[in-house]
Amino acid sequence: MLQKKFHPFHIKDKAQKYKKKQCVFYFKKSVFLQPKKRTGCGAVGSALRSGRRGRKFESSHPDIIQKYTATAVYFFVLKSVFLRANLKIMRKETYLIVVMGALLLLAAACSHVETTYYPNGATQSIIHYKGKKEHGRTTYFFSSPNTVEIEVDMKNGKRNGEFRRYFKNGLLDTYCVYVNDSIEGLEVMYLPNGCKSQEFTYLHGRKDGPHKAYHIDGSIKVEGGFKNDLFDGPWTYYDERGVVVGEGKFQNGDGEVTFYDKNGHPARTTHYKNNKKEGAEVYYTPTGEIFREITFKEDRIIDQKTDSSLIR
Numbered sequence: 001m002l003q004k005k006f007h008p009f010h011i012k013d014k015a016q017k018y019k020k021k022q023c024v025f026y027f028k029k030s031v032f033l034q035p036k037k038r039t040g041c042g043a044v045g046s047a048l049r050s051g052r053r054g055r056k057f058e059s060s061h062p063d064i065i066q067k068y069t070a071t072a073v074y075f076f077v078l079k080s081v082f083l084r085a086n087l088k089i090m091r092k093e094t095y096l097i098v099v100m101g102a103l104l105l106l107a108a109a110c111s112h113v114e115t116t117y118y119p120n121g122a123t124q125s126i127i128h129y130k131g132k133k134e135h136g137r138t139t140y141f142f143s144s145p146n147t148v149e150i151e152v153d154m155k156n157g158k159r160n161g162e163f164r165r166y167f168k169n170g171l172l173d174t175y176c177v178y179v180n181d182s183i184e185g186l187e188v189m190y191l192p193n194g195c196k197s198q199e200f201t202y203l204h205g206r207k208d209g210p211h212k213a214y215h216i217d218g219s220i221k222v223e224g225g226f227k228n229d230l231f232d233g234p235w236t237y238y239d240e241r242g243v244v245v246g247e248g249k250f251q252n253g254d255g256e257v258t259f260y261d262k263n264g265h266p267a268r269t270t271h272y273k274n275n276k277k278e279g280a281e282v283y284y285t286p287t288g289e290i291f292r293e294i295t296f297k298e299d300r301i302i303d304q305k306t307d308s309s310l311i312r
Contacts, residue, residue: 111135118143133157142168152178167192176202191216201226215240224248230275231255261286271296 110131116124122145128136134154142149147168153161159178167173171194176187182205189197195218201209207226215221217240224235230253237246237259248257253275261267265286271279277296285291295303 122146128154130156144168181205224250227252231272 112129114125114127114129116127118124120143122143123141124143125141126137126139127134128138130136133156135156136154138150138152138154139148140150141147147170148166150166151162151164152159153163155161158181160180161178163174163176163178163183164172165174169192171192172190174187174189176183177185183202184204185202187200187202189199191197191214193216195216196212196214198214199210199212200207201211203209206229208228209225211222211224211226212220213222219240219242220238222235222237224231225233227233231248231250232252233250235246235248235250235257236244237248237257239245244260246257246259249255250272254273256269256271258266259268263286265288266284268281268283270277270281273279276299278298279296281294281296282290283292283294290307292306293304294301
């Protein structure tokens with residue numbers, strides 16, 4: 001076996017690879033052939049140490065090919081090494097390209113868009129699918145042409161992203177954000193004139209946090225709060241002038257609300273249980289006398305009494 005050292009590369013190869021080949025080697029100063037065994041190979045070393053560029057060399061050793069060309073071996077071995085390295089890289093790159101191409105083709109085959117139409121030919125819905133599940137922007141339309149009713153972002157069959165509902169005049173009706181099919185954060189509702197109607201705060205799909213409602217002119221109508229979908233904390237009601245017309249206090253959906261007349265006297269008191277009217281709703285005269293009682297059971301009227309003599 002010979003070890004061939006080529007500057008600036010160090011390449012090892014076996015001499016028997018080149019046996020039975022007739023080659024003439026022209027040595028360069030930067031090329032050194034060093035025999036692994038000294039026995040019978042001294043001629044190689046001595047000739048190579050005294051060799052000059054372009055000088056021929058013939059070995060008498062039986063394991064060494066007669067008439068080598070160092071330049072030929074240099075380029076042959078170098079080319080062979082780089083070819084093998086390039087082939088490995090090409091194989092990896094080809095494999096990755098094939099795999100990525102197959103995945104892209106599979107994704108393209110699984111993803112599709114379905115469009116439905118109204119009897120009048122107008123578009124009813126445009127739904128993007130990934131496999132059998134909705135994935136991407138889903139759009140629903142009113143029967144009037146090109147009038148969007150609902151836009152929602154879907155991911156693997158669940159609402160994930162922005163949700164918008166529109167009025168027929170094109171103005172926004174409702175806006176919120178979904179996370180895994182549940183509303184998260186602020187939900188804003190609007191009036192047909194573009195002004196805000198209500199605001200709710202959600203946590204994991206449940207109303208939890210501040211709540212506001214607005215008059216048609218944009219002034220605040222109600223301020224309150226929710227906890228786990230139930231009325232909670234103080235609630236205040238206003239008229240268009242900003243005057244307080246009612247107050248309530250709740251805890252986990254239970255509580256009562258009192259509304260006032262124009263003079264600030266109690267006009268009506270309503271009791272709630274679990275967010276529903278429960279028990280007597282009492283109406284008062286300006287002098288504070290009770291003239292009507294309506295009894296509720298889970299928001300349904302089950303009895304009512306009225307004293308007509310007190311009604312003015």
